[in-house]
Amino acid sequence: MECIITRRANFSASHRYWLPEISETENIEKFGTSSRFPGHGHNYVLFVSLIGEINEYGMVQNLSKVKKILHQEVTSQLDNSYLNHTWSEFTQTLPTTENIARVIWNRLIGHLPLVNIQLFEHPELWADYQGKSMEAHLTVSTHFSAAHRLAHPHLTDAENYEIYGKCARPHGHGHNYHLEVTVKGEIDPRIGTIVDLEALHKVIDDHVIQLFDHTFLNKDIPYFAEVIPTTENMTIHIRDLLKLPIQELGAHLYKVKLIESPNNYSEAYS
Structure with a gap:
């Protein structure tokens, strides 16, 4: 075994x-x-x-x-x-x-x-x-704060409360989200890196943190006007936002992990 x-x-x-x-x-x-x-x-x-x-x-x-x-x-x-x-x-x-x-x-x-x-x-x-020869994974962790409301737009308040409980309250609630972004690439045989770390931080900041931090997701992020901002949907959206910019740095996005609380997190692979 x-x-x-x-x-x-x-x-x-x-x-x-x-x-x-x-x-x-x-x-x-x-x-x-x-x-x-x-x-x-x-x-x-x-x-x-x-x-x-x-x-x-x-x-x-x-x-x-x-x-x-x-x-x-x-x-x-x-x-x-x-x-x-x-x-x-x-x-x-x-x-x-x-x-x-x-x-x-x-x-x-x-x-x-x-x-x-x-x-x-x-x-x-x-x-x-x-x-695997020179292949490695590198993970950076960061954070942002945001509020959201979990409610399906085509359901009544009572129906939403039955599905989402307190998370469906009309004024929403907030989290201190922790975000982990893992990239995969070949270690440069001289410099030793798989990606320019400063450039990677900038990509994450420009495409995610600046967009999400201190927002009410349902109202401030156009994508979530119709898509319910669950942790799962947020993770998928962040993955899609980062995939191409990280590829342009010469690395490959491997995984996005979004931690909503110590009890809940979601992961999406690229």
């Missing part, structure tokens, strides 16, 4: 985005504040997922051994380090979040039956790598 287990680990490290083959001005234009000397740091959170058959002891892997391997092969080497100089792989390809995840996979795959490496640079940026 096959099962997937995940082990968490942490390390703190610094890095710098800097290419010696281009000028200082070009590095600043390309990487912004991330090019500053001597670098900047993060408290990285690593999730290592393993797949395998459950053995006679009820385990896929002995987690004590997994912990030891992660310490020996990853965290003891990366913790409190300057990544650019720590592993030779980072002299060829910059230590971006997605490339760090890729290199960790390559260093662990000989020891553990990996299925996914997930690396958080911070709570609003993380990468997933699954051993």
Whole structure:
């Protein structure tokens, strides 16, 4: 019987985005504040997922051994380090979040039956790598606040209340929405990114946040004049708004996840 287990680990490290083959001005234009000397740091959170058959002891892997391997092969080497100089792989390809995840996979795959490496640079940026050459996923998280009313335009107030309950009240209600956008692409063999992160943030801000934030969705967003702004419909609409602009950045939109509350969220794949 096959099962997937995940082990968490942490390390703190610094890095710098800097290419010696281009000028200082070009590095600043390309990487912004991330090019500053001597670098900047993060408290990285690593999730290592393993797949395998459950053995006679009820385990896929002995987690004590997994912990030891992660310490020996990853965290003891990366913790409190300057990544650019720590592993030779980072002299060829910059230590971006997605490339760090890729290199960790390559260093662990000989020891553990990996299925996914997930690396958080911070709570609003993380990468997933699954051993597919240079392909990786990058997720950014953001938020907006909006109000909506759930009511079908062709039903009476009583009928809407029967379907949607308190969400059908005429003055609506609001949420602090959390939005996660995942893109897929090939890691650039020199720069280490799958997409220009600043450009990705701008696309999300221009096409979603500026449009949705502090609005009454039913009245302020033309799309929702006829379409009921449920979390599901919002997720689909956001996916459709982002697909082409992200493609124009050279990446592919993989998934949109919209969290309405701690109890409810919706996902749509592209």
